[in-house]
Amino acid sequence: MLALNLFPLLLTVLLLGLLISTFRILREYERGVIFLLGRFYRVKGPGLIIVVPFIQQMVRVDLRIVTMDVPSQDVISRDNVTIKVNAVVYFRVVDPQKAIINVEHYLEATSQLAQTTLRSVLGQHELDALLAEREALNAHLQKILDQGTDNWGIKVANVEIKHVDLDDSMIRAIARQAEAERVRRAKVIHALGEVEASQKLVEAAATLAGQPQAIQLRYLQTLTEISGDNSKIIVFPLPLDLMKTLMSAGNKDAG
Known part of the structure; x- marks a missing residue:
């Protein structure tokens, strides 16, 4: 009951x-x-x-944007340098139907694809490109990941390479390379300066050669500049052309 x-x-x-x-x-x-x-x-x-x-x-x-940290990957660059690279991927679900039906655990699938893509893409570039062309590499990685996850209903918004870790020996080698590059640039700049100076001297000599009186005025100006020196002995070379001019002028006065 x-x-x-x-x-x-x-x-x-x-x-x-x-x-x-x-x-x-x-x-x-x-x-x-x-x-x-x-x-x-x-x-x-x-x-x-x-x-x-x-x-x-x-x-x-x-449907919110997911920030996924890609663990450090061992990458061998094109010039056979071993480095560790990690990155961060920003993506979101744009098609819930595909994200549930077409792939099992889309978060894990995207993470594994990002790790594989990071190793394969960066392995095709040399170390200098990895260090200097971050923006181009980020765009390339984003494009590949976006195409790979399109069938999963996922849109990869951005990929950022965070760190490129090198061992100590490679850091010292890069420092020596940078120092050698700075020395090379200094020598090249000095050589270019010598070339420009020689060109200007040739132009000045051609100008003075056209007017012999200009050479005399230049020497007199130089004597005026060094006259203020406290040295008791002044060695000043005289060109033969100037001596001939002075001698010819003296002969005319004597005649």
């Missing part, structure tokens, strides 16, 4: 539980992938949605 009295109460509680489980609330950044008897039905959300118990099942999908 007691069992008969409790049956309506248990039935009421069961129906109330089923009614409550029918209603689901999805946040603005969430979507629900609905399966009807195991087959894809539709994508619902956000807000209040209805999921029929036992007949329909729902899988929540987060």
Whole structure:
């Protein structure tokens, strides 16, 4: 008799539980992938949605951007230098249906693809390119990952290489290379300066050769500049052309 009295109460509680489980609330950044008897039905959300118990099942999908840290990968560059490289990948789900149906655990799949792509792409470049062309490499990695995850309903927004770790011997070798490069540039700049100076001297000599009086004026100006020197002895060379000019002028005065 007691069992008969409790049956309506248990039935009421069961129906109330089923009614409550029918209603689901999805946040603005969430979507629900609905399966009807195991087959894809539709994508619902956000807000209040209805999921029929036992007949329909729902899988929540987060549409926010995911920041995924790619662990350090051992990479052998094109010039046979072993380095450790890690990166960060920014991506989000744009098609919840593909993200649930086409791939199992899309987060893990994206992580593994990012690690493999990082090793294969960076291994095709030399060390100098890895250190100097970060932006181009980031764009290349982003393009490859975006194409690889397109069938999974995932959009890779950005890829950033964070660190390129070298061993101490390679750091010292790079420092010596940079020092040698600076010495080379200094020598080249000095040589270019000598070339420009010689060109200007040739131009000045050609100008002075056209006017012999200009040479005399130049020598007189030089004598004026060194006359203020405190030295008791001044050695000043005189060109033969100037001596001939002075001698010819003296002969004319004597005649």
